[in-house]
Amino acid sequence: MGVHVLVPLIFSFSLLLQRGLCEGVTKKQELALLPPRGWNSYDSFDWVINEADFLQNAEIVSKSLLSHGYEYVVVDYLWYRRRVKNAGPDSEGLDVIDEWGRLIPDPQRWHSSRGGKGFKEVAKKVHDLGLKFGIHVMRGISVQAYNANTPILDPIKGGAFEKSGRIWRARDIGMTDRRCKWMQHGFMSINTDSAAGRAFLRSLYQQYAEWGVDFVKNDCVFGDDLDIKEIRTVSEVLKELDRPIVYSLSPGTIVTPDMAKQVHALVNMYRITGDDWDKWEDVRYHFNIARDVAAANLIGAEGLNGKSWPDMDMLPLGWLTDPGMSRGPHRKCNLNPAEKRTQITLWSMAKSPLMYGGDLRKIDEATLKLITNPTILEIDHFSQNNTEISDIISRKDIGSSNHVSSHSRSLKDENSPGKHVLTLTSCMDHEAKGWVIGTNDKELGQICWKNGLESEDQSPFCLDKREPLLTSHEESIQYQGKFHLLGMNTMELCLETSTNRKLTSSDLEISSLVPCKKNTNQIWELNHNGTLVNSYSGLCAKKERQKAIVNDAEARAWIAIGRKGKIYVALFNLCTEEAMIYAKIKDLADALGLGFSSCVGTEIWSGQDIKPTEQLLSVAVGRHDCALLVLTCN
Ligand SMILES: *[C@@H]1O[C@H](CO)[C@@H](O)[C@H](O)[C@H]1NC(C)=O
Ligand SMILES: *[C@@H]1O[C@H](CO)[C@@H](O)[C@H](O)[C@H]1NC(C)=O
Numbered sequence: 001m002g003v004h005v006l007v008p009l010i011f012s013f014s015l016l017l018q019r020g021l022c023e024g025v026t027k028k029q030e031l032a033l034l035p036p037r038g039w040n041s042y043d044s045f046d047w048v049i050n051e052a053d054f055l056q057n058a059e060i061v062s063k064s065l066l067s068h069g070y071e072y073v074v075v076d077y078l079w080y081r082r083r084v085k086n087a088g089p090d091s092e093g094l095d096v097i098d099e100w101g102r103l104i105p106d107p108q109r110w111h112s113s114r115g116g117k118g119f120k121e122v123a124k125k126v127h128d129l130g131l132k133f134g135i136h137v138m139r140g141i142s143v144q145a146y147n148a149n150t151p152i153l154d155p156i157k158g159g160a161f162e163k164s165g166r167i168w169r170a171r172d173i174g175m176t177d178r179r180c181k182w183m184q185h186g187f188m189s190i191n192t193d194s195a196a197g198r199a200f201l202r203s204l205y206q207q208y209a210e211w212g213v214d215f216v217k218n219d220c221v222f223g224d225d226l227d228i229k230e231i232r233t234v235s236e237v238l239k240e241l242d243r244p245i246v247y248s249l250s251p252g253t254i255v256t257p258d259m260a261k262q263v264h265a266l267v268n269m270y271r272i273t274g275d276d277w278d279k280w281e282d283v284r285y286h287f288n289i290a291r292d293v294a295a296a297n298l299i300g301a302e303g304l305n306g307k308s309w310p311d312m313d314m315l316p317l318g319w320l321t322d323p324g325m326s327r328g329p330h331r332k333c334n335l336n337p338a339e340k341r342t343q344i345t346l347w348s349m350a351k352s353p354l355m356y357g358g359d360l361r362k363i364d365e366a367t368l369k370l371i372t373n374p375t376i377l378e379i380d381h382f383s384q385n386n387t388e389i390s391d392i393i394s395r396k397d398i399g400s401s402n403h404v405s406s407h408s409r410s411l412k413d414e415n416s417p418g419k420h421v422l423t424l425t426s427c428m429d430h431e432a433k434g435w436v437i438g439t440n441d442k443e444l445g446q447i448c449w450k451n452g453l454e455s456e457d458q459s460p461f462c463l464d465k466r467e468p469l470l471t472s473h474e475e476s477i478q479y480q481g482k483f484h485l486l487g488m489n490t491m492e493l494c495l496e497t498s499t500n501r502k503l504t505s506s507d508l509e510i511s512s513l514v515p516c517k518k519n520t521n522q523i524w525e526l527n528h529n530g531t532l533v534n535s536y537s538g539l540c541a542k543k544e545r546q547k548a549i550v551n552d553a554e555a556r557a558w559i560a561i562g563r564k565g566k567i568y569v570a571l572f573n574l575c576t577e578e579a580m581i582y583a584k585i586k587d588l589a590d591a592l593g594l595g596f597s598s599c600v601g602t603e604i605w606s607g608q609d610i611k612p613t614e615q616l617l618s619v620a621v622g623r624h625d626c627a628l629l630v631l632t633c634n
Pocket of ligand 2: 427428429430433527528529531
């Protein structure tokens with residue numbers, strides 16, 4: 001698999017050749033012509049990965065996954081942070097920087113970086129394995145460089161950047177009012193309107209190219225953190241560099257097709273959701289945005305020096321860690337087999353990049369089979385006209401006497417009173433103001449929602465608050481003013497969020513209340529203006545009536561055309577009952593603008609034959625499961 005247009009070595013050679021021959025008319029290697037695939041360290045190592053763990057995973061990618069098109073191995077965030085006692089994702093002053101304020105790998109964790117070598121040796125080993133090397137970087141400049149007020153390197157002339165008769169420094173470009181909101185002590189935006197700010201960014205990316213980096217995941221610049229000027233500047237720098245580098249944006253909380261349209265041509269992939277973890281609600285959350293970007297023709301649209309792909313995030317399968325806990329892999333994935341199938345089927349029908357997140361040293365046989373399933377990989381790379389078609393299917397619970405509903409939209413709960421949800425929104429959203437300190441007879445104190453919009457007869461919605469259990473002085477500084485929120489009447493369970501999910505409040509869903517841990521997605525802080533911010537996502541909680549869930553149909557379907565004229569139909573059952581899902585052959589044909597009237601084929605997860613069908617296709621699909629039909633139609 002993996003269509004390598006030109007390998008890098010040949011590339012630089014041909015570039016020279018072409019330069020000579022055609023006087024500057026160069027043909028660059030085209031990037032991301034297919035949705036990129038690979039492995040990323042975040043879901044299994046949070047930030048604490050070291051060189052040995054990384055290279056061991058890379059070797060397994062090379063041995064077992066490369067032949068299936070998985071070619072990038074990516075070190076996720078904070079590779080420059082010293083792993084000392086109590087170091088966490090938002091610690092201040094623990095990063096390793098060079099004299100120009102650029103981050104360099106922590107030499108304790110990345111031994112080969114010593115002596116100013118950065119990631120050169122790691123990249124070389126990765127290249128020798130036949131793979132490509134990626135790193136994660138944050139927005140702008142580190143707080144550490146800002147505080148040290150390091151001079152800026154002039155990446156063109158070398159030496160310190162001088163303009164108007166003076167040397168420019170970190171404090172001339174850092175914007176303290178534009179810190180990354182979920183890493184306030186880590187990073188801030190820089191002023192890209194100043195030549196010094198642009199020089200700083202160029203000095204970073206030039207260094208990554210010198211290290212041999214092939215892929216950059218740029219975090220805290222997209223979605224709710226959008227910094228379009230930085231994205232544009234980095235994209236321009238990458239365009240001018242000789243080394244082809246895939247440019248990926250993260251995270252994708254509150255991304256809309258409109259926002260995607262602003263960036264797709266500047267990058268090669270961009271997240272369309274917040275972080276995805278191994279929870280059913282997280283899997284389910286991807287359906288609407290995937291449908292919307294497909295409908296907006298953003299899948300495989302023009303990108304930086306090639307194409308661009310809406311990215312549904314890594315696959316948190318196999319052997320994992322927990323978000324924000326600063327520890328390595330220690331537990332199995334919580335999705336059941338049906339939910340895993342649904343996840344990878346949706347990812348492939350929407351042609352998402354596939355980045356495996358589990359520790360490959362402990363991958364189980366079933367997971368390996370799933371992520372190397374040839375049909376899934378074929379669809380993900382080579383299908384066309386991918387689109388959601390939920391409006392033309394219908395479903396019926398198996399065992400219920402309901403008639404087949406005319407379509408799948410579920411209106412259940414729509415107007416039921418008292419159904420409220422906590423949702424996460426930007427802290428700048430005025431509707432998120434409404435949290436106050438409540439009083440109760442316990443000493444703990446409460447946080448209550450009272451924004452004046454509630455009706456009189458409703459009792460206020462409150463959560464008990466408790467200081468996180470701290471073990472050291474450093475932690476008490478880091479967590480000052482922050483707290484856990486406990487579900488009422490449960491001393492043991494804390495409100496937790498990954499950025500994707502809605503938290504049902506009046507009847508707090510059991511899945512949102514989990515055993516209390518010192519995990520940043522369980523840590524909250526009340527701002528003076530009455531917003532309640534979550535430390536992991538930097539987003540604020542607001543309480544609202546659950547919207548009519550017309551977009552939340554219980555059955556979903558996607559369709560696509562294969563390379564050899566095969567028709568792929570994926571039927572997803574998002575509800576908790578097994579169901580029959582039906583689609584008329586004519587409606588499928590119409591959805592693709594084709595004229596077929598009869599189909600035959602196979603359901604790939606069960607291996608069962610789909611007998612020749614002329615009118616109504618009907619398939620039984622289990623709870624949270626999906627059917628993936630490969631059909632020949634005429
Ligand atoms: C399917 O995709 C091809 C290639 O992108 C395009 O030319 C064609 O118009 C699409 N067909 C439909 C029905 O959208
Ligand atoms: C509330 O305060 C926080 C922290 O100071 C700020 O980031 C946010 O924008 C404010 N939100 C509103 C709606 O005023």
